[in-house]
Amino acid sequence: MTTKAQWTTIGFIGTGVMGKSMASHLQRAGYSLHVYSRTRSKAEELIENGAVWHDAPGTLAEACDAVITMVGYPQDVEEIYLGADGLVNRAQPGSFLIDMTTSSPALARRIAEAAAARGLHALDAPVSGGDVGAREARLSIMVGGELEAFEAALPLLQKLGTNIVHQGDAGAGQYTKMCNQIAIASNMIGVCEALVYAEQAGLDPSTVLKSIESGAAGSWSLSNLAPRIIGGNFAPGFYVKHFIKDMRIALDSAREMQLELPGLALAYSLYERLAAMGEADSGTQALYKVIAAQRQ
Known part of the structure; x- marks a missing residue:
């Protein structure tokens, strides 16, 4: 060795x-x-x-x-x-x-x-x-x-x-990363929906963030990606296209284990829609654009 x-x-x-x-x-x-x-x-x-x-x-x-x-x-x-x-x-x-x-x-x-x-x-x-x-x-x-x-x-x-x-053993690192991506996928929906909700309610998203990021809703995505969304920064820290790839791997391996992951399936469908909008090379926080586009 x-x-x-x-x-x-x-x-x-x-x-x-x-x-x-x-x-x-x-x-x-x-x-x-x-x-x-x-x-x-x-x-x-x-x-x-x-x-x-x-x-x-x-x-x-x-x-x-x-x-x-x-x-x-x-x-x-x-x-x-x-x-x-x-x-x-x-x-x-x-x-x-x-x-x-x-x-x-x-x-x-x-x-x-x-x-x-x-x-x-x-x-x-x-x-x-x-x-x-x-x-x-x-x-x-x-x-x-x-x-x-x-x-x-x-x-x-x-x-x-x-x-x-x-x-x-071999493969365990990748399985663990899939757990990480599964948790992030649904969390990103929540982060984006929270910001759109705040805006629709007439609140200042930055001020809202000060209240919620250190409480029970806190997450890495909320603290690091929500400020980028608020600032209109959708440059990639991690590409949409690569996140779609990760979610596909997780869904495939879940099917092999006969496991249904509805939250992940929803996130995957939303990111596929985002990529179809021409955002495949944007950062994962660009999911906000899909959620915001559904406002009446």
């Missing part, structure tokens, strides 16, 4: 809204950083600060002790890890592969099995906290995989988050 002292060269794949901040924390912590992203321009600041660019995931994997991925969709994860030129085939034995994308629990288990067959250590470690948590290294990280691998990777993960919990 690789020890903390041997963690020197880290690969990071996916330098988008959250990934760029996460990679920069590792760079500032003194690790030698190697990066790959489908759009090189998103990694330019990291490269200017000394990161080594790779044109493909495979060459990056060959050069690193550990590789972290933070990409968009399960199909991206599958290609990057299990493709012919993917991480599992190209990483050096003993290396760590840590997928922080919100992805499929079943895919996480497949990756872990393929990695173990090649002497690699795979962890599924999705995160919660959005762009703010990534920027401030305060992410909540939920991890699935072998306990020994988790303990070895913990010093690295501590550079990215503050609430880091080993949830169980």
